Amino acid sequence: MGFWNKLLKIDRRWIYTIIWLVVMIPLLFPFKIKPMAMPPVTRLFNYIDTMPEDKALVISVDYTPDIQPELHPMCIALLHHAFATKRKVGLLTLQVMGLGLGEAAIRQVTEEFNAHATTHEDSIINGEDYVYWGWTTPIITILLGMGERITNVYPVDYYGHRTESLPIMKHLKNYDDIGIVVSIAGSSIPISWVNFANTQFGVPIGCGATAVSAADYYPYLNSGQFTGMMAGMKGAAEYEQLVADKFDELGIKWELRRKGTEAMSSQTAAHIAIMIFIIIGNIAYFVIRRRKK
Amino acid sequence: MKRRLPLMIVLVLGIFGAVAFVIPHPIVKSIDETMRNDVLRIITAFSLVLGVGSIIQHHLIKIRRKAEHWPFSYIALISLAVSAAIGLFGGIDPASPGILPTHIGGFSFHMQALYDNIMIPLASTMFALLAFFMASAAYRAFRARNLEATLLLIAAFILMLGAVPLGRMLIRPLPDFAEWILTVPNTAAKRGIMFGIGLGSIATSLKIILGIERGWLGGGG
Amino acid sequence: MTLSLSLIFLLSSLSPPTDVIARDKPNDSGGAILLTWTRSSDTTVVSYRVLRQTEGKATWDTVGLAGRLANRFTDDEVQDGIRYRYQILTVSETETAESAPSEYTVCSPQWFNFDRMPAVIGTIIFTCLIVFFIGRAKRNIKLFIRRIAGLDAVEEALGRATEMGRGILYVPGLSSIDDVATIASMNILGEVAKKTAKFGTPLIVPLRDPIVYTVAREVVKESYTAAGRADAFNQDMVFYVTDQQFAFAAAVDGIMVREKPATNFFIGMFWAESLILAETGATTGAIQIAGTDAVSQLPFFITACDYTLIGEELYAASAYLSREPLLLGAIKGQDYSKLLILVLIVVSTILALTANLPVQNIF
Numbered sequence: 001m002g003f004w005n006k007l008l009k010i011d012r013r014w015i016y017t018i019i020w021l022v023v024m025i026p027l028l029f030p031f032k033i034k035p036m037a038m039p040p041v042t043r044l045f046n047y048i049d050t051m052p053e054d055k056a057l058v059i060s061v062d063y064t065p066d067i068q069p070e071l072h073p074m075c076i077a078l079l080h081h082a083f084a085t086k087r088k089v090g091l092l093t094l095q096v097m098g099l100g101l102g103e104a105a106i107r108q109v110t111e112e113f114n115a116h117a118t119t120h121e122d123s124i125i126n127g128e129d130y131v132y133w134g135w136t137t138p139i140i141t142i143l144l145g146m147g148e149r150i151t152n153v154y155p156v157d158y159y160g161h162r163t164e165s166l167p168i169m170k171h172l173k174n175y176d177d178i179g180i181v182v183s184i185a186g187s188s189i190p191i192s193w194v195n196f197a198n199t200q201f202g203v204p205i206g207c208g209a210t211a212v213s214a215a216d217y218y219p220y221l222n223s224g225q226f227t228g229m230m231a232g233m234k235g236a237a238e239y240e241q242l243v244a245d246k247f248d249e250l251g252i253k254w255e256l257r258r259k260g261t262e263a264m265s266s267q268t269a270a271h272i273a274i275m276i277f278i279i280i281g282n283i284a285y286f287v288i289r290r291r292k293k
Numbered sequence: 294m295k296r297r298l299p300l301m302i303v304l305v306l307g308i309f310g311a312v313a314f315v316i317p318h319p320i321v322k323s324i325d326e327t328m329r330n331d332v333l334r335i336i337t338a339f340s341l342v343l344g345v346g347s348i349i350q351h352h353l354i355k356i357r358r359k360a361e362h363w364p365f366s367y368i369a370l371i372s373l374a375v376s377a378a379i380g381l382f383g384g385i386d387p388a389s390p391g392i393l394p395t396h397i398g399g400f401s402f403h404m405q406a407l408y409d410n411i412m413i414p415l416a417s418t419m420f421a422l423l424a425f426f427m428a429s430a431a432y433r434a435f436r437a438r439n440l441e442a443t444l445l446l447i448a449a450f451i452l453m454l455g456a457v458p459l460g461r462m463l464i465r466p467l468p469d470f471a472e473w474i475l476t477v478p479n480t481a482a483k484r485g486i487m488f489g490i491g492l493g494s495i496a497t498s499l500k501i502i503l504g505i506e507r508g509w510l511g512g513g514g
Numbered sequence: 515m516t517l518s519l520s521l522i523f524l525l526s527s528l529s530p531p532t533d534v535i536a537r538d539k540p541n542d543s544g545g546a547i548l549l550t551w552t553r554s555s556d557t558t559v560v561s562y563r564v565l566r567q568t569e570g571k572a573t574w575d576t577v578g579l580a581g582r583l584a585n586r587f588t589d590d591e592v593q594d595g596i597r598y599r600y601q602i603l604t605v606s607e608t609e610t611a612e613s614a615p616s617e618y619t620v621c622s623p624q625w626f627n628f629d630r631m632p633a634v635i636g637t638i639i640f641t642c643l644i645v646f647f648i649g650r651a652k653r654n655i656k657l658f659i660r661r662i663a664g665l666d667a668v669e670e671a672l673g674r675a676t677e678m679g680r681g682i683l684y685v686p687g688l689s690s691i692d693d694v695a696t697i698a699s700m701n702i703l704g705e706v707a708k709k710t711a712k713f714g715t716p717l718i719v720p721l722r723d724p725i726v727y728t729v730a731r732e733v734v735k736e737s738y739t740a741a742g743r744a745d746a747f748n749q750d751m752v753f754y755v756t757d758q759q760f761a762f763a764a765a766v767d768g769i770m771v772r773e774k775p776a777t778n779f780f781i782g783m784f785w786a787e788s789l790i791l792a793e794t795g796a797t798t799g800a801i802q803i804a805g806t807d808a809v810s811q812l813p814f815f816i817t818a819c820d821y822t823l824i825g826e827e828l829y830a831a832s833a834y835l836s837r838e839p840l841l842l843g844a845i846k847g848q849d850y851s852k853l854l855i856l857v858l859i860v861v862s863t864i865l866a867l868t869a870n871l872p873v874q875n876i877f
Binding site for chain 2: 541542543544623624625626627630633634637640641644648692694697698700701702703704705721724725727728729731732733736749750752753754755756758759760761763764772786787789790792793794796807809812814817818824825826828829830832836840841844845847848851852855
């Protein structure tokens with residue numbers, strides 16, 4: 001049996017071992033790779049970056065722990081962007097399982113910013129710079145009710161404060177004060193945001209989706225119902241890159257933890273490995289076929 | 294009679310199902326919903342008993358005949374009995390306890406705990422195997438055998454490169470092209486297949502309702 | 515005085531919506547009223563509130579909220595036969611304004627859903643075509659059916675299994691019996707079982723759904739009887755495994771590795787487990803024939819299996835295998851329906867593309 005024949009009949013366990021290494025090593029020791037943002041991500045970033053200063057960014061944490069690795073970095077990147085550019089932020093969740101994730105995200109990012117803050121101005125303060133409304137139900141009442149008065153929908157926030165008493169809520173009455181709502185979800189909740197908040201009130205909607213469900217959202221993106229979209233780990237990595245560039249532009253020196261970008265090295269390595277497998281397989285196939293002829 | 298009766302039931306219920314699709318009146322709708330929900334649920338409950346009977350019998354035969362790997366059949370049967378006992382008498386979680394205690398000290402084994410600590414990790418492990426199988430399938434079977442296979446291979450390369458930052462670094466418009474492949478030719482092909490599936494499923498339903506297709510009765514007439 | 519006058523002027527400045535029309539929601543099972551209105555021209559409008567009054571009662575209840583860009587609302591918390599009327603309240607930051615009440619209206623259930631008329635017409639045309647071709651088939655007019663490699667391979671695969679003295683694994687998908695793919699799979703199982711009965715090849719049919727299990731057992735049993743080998747049927751050929759998706763995949767993988775069937779059939783509805791099954795099957799060296807209408811799983815089967823029935827080929831399989839003229843007639847009807855749809859798509863695309871061109875005036 002020739003070399004190529006042997007190669008084709010190689011024990012599969014070698015292939016499994018290579019794939020395991022190719023996924024694991026870059027996860028533990030990520031290599032530097034600079035994502036270049038695609039138009040849907042750039043549009044979302046630019047919209048948030050250039051919206052009027054008095055408008056807030058609302059993030060709807062609509063994902064659950066099982067898809068957290070893919071979507072959580074998007075939430076973190078949005079928060080980094082908003083706080084670096086001094087935007088007010090409102091957080092909520094329409095999935096009760098997302099409640100803890102929203103809290104974890106806001107806690108992580110505020111701790112990062114406050115650790116580097118030197119003045120009161122630089123600090124991120126709950127109730128002044130952001131509000132976490134938490135979870136309530138039913139969805140339609142929330143999506144429509146927020147158009148009239150947010151404090152009616154959420155009389156108390158996640159931490160139990162009366163929302164009426166929070167300074168941030170003085171300038172965050174309803175959709176008129178919201179620049180964009182970004183719904184990050186593995187389900188079809190972003191479509192509900194389009195159907196109610198966008199269609200009935202004209203609020204711009206952005207979307208963060210898993211790579212699998214992103215294909216279903218392109219029609220909404222093309223029609224302009226979504227202002228922009230982050231699709232899968234790659235979308236998160238691209239947004240992280242744009243935020244990192246923004247940090248440089250603003251002269252913010254501290255290093256960001258970029259989980260989406262870190263995972264990209266693993267994904268890139270796995271894709272390249274599979275492509276190499278296909279190339280080797282095909283070379284072997286053609287060599288053997290020629291010999292047979 | 295043994296053949297005619299099932300065919301009659303299928304004809305009547307099949308036509309009723311089609312009629313219920315266009316008549317929204319509550320009289321029709323309530324019968325339709327009863328059929329779909331209650332009757333189906335009762336049938337499922339009975340067939341589940343048959344199903345469990347089947348798996349028990351399958352493993353008992355293996356044990357009796359000492360078939361290859363027969364000791365594993367004991368594991369299957371014991372797991373079945375234990376999880377059934379916990380599910381029936383032990384309660385779902387600490388909030389809704391049953392008559393059997395489901396914890397020893399700090400170690401609990403109620404249904405939710407079994408699900409979280411056994412079912413989910415095992416299912417995730419099986420799902421994760423996909424990554425390995427994708428690689429081995431790509432190596433073993435993804436060949437440029439003919440024109441179609443070559444086109445498929447090229448499309449796969451573009452998509453895989455387009456999905457990682459490297460693609461844009463190498464060739465700038467590559468991710469856009471990958472997206473175009475996904476949204477245009479891919480959707481077009483999918484729609485073509487969907488049309489065929491739609492018509493095929495109506496035709497199959499029709500053949501069964503009219504009693505032309507009797508394969509499900511063991512074939513023949 | 516001037517201040518309070520101007521305040522009153524300001525208070526009454528918000529214009530309410532007009533033309534509030536309430537009517538029974540069409541094509542439903544009753545219990546719903548559809549409201550439409552012309553939006554307020556004010557730019558300060560934040561939202562609209564929908565108020566409802568039951569005839570004979572003095573109170574107006576808020577029944578819903580609509581956005582400032584909305585001009586319709588469905589109230590589905592009403593009872594048939596009771597008369598209601600509605601008002602739309604315009605809400606701004608500081609004030610509200612009521613519209614004139616609508617006329618009283620009653621809702622009732624309908625006997626026909628006209629929204630589904632296109633589907634009804636399409637199904638009637640389709641049914642007529644199928645019945646016509648079945649009629650032709652009955653008159654013994656020979657119908658051509660193209661080769662389907664995957665189905666031609668069934669005979670070869672069964673022969674190989676018999677020669678090798680090994681069994682055949684048939685997995686009829688993971689879905690329930692109400693899935694057409696599962697029903698189609700049962701039809702193919704019937705044909706396969708007849709052949710295994712004839713050759714005396716061992717058959718293994720593991721199942722995930724208890725109802726499909728009972729159906730599959732009957733199908734196999736009847737096929738063995740039809741082939742005149744009722745004695746060869748064994749209860750243990752068809753067995754239920756579990757309803758857990760990945761536990762089922764693990765069990766089938768185990769069967770393939772231990773029993774090493776010569777041929778694996780994966781025919782029916784599959785999800786993420788498709789490649790897990792097909793790739794494990796490939797490692798055992800079995801001939802693999804797959805068939806599914808799950809479009810997203812097709813690439814996995816095409817890559818890892820020897821033959822794949824794509825979409826409708828799955829439904830055509832039982833006709834192809836049994837060569838029964840009535841079943842072949844139905845396939846012919848299907849083909850002509852597809853041709854009809856194709857023509858409709860092309861014509862409507864041309865019409866849509868030329869919509870803004872003067873060429874439209876010709877029609």
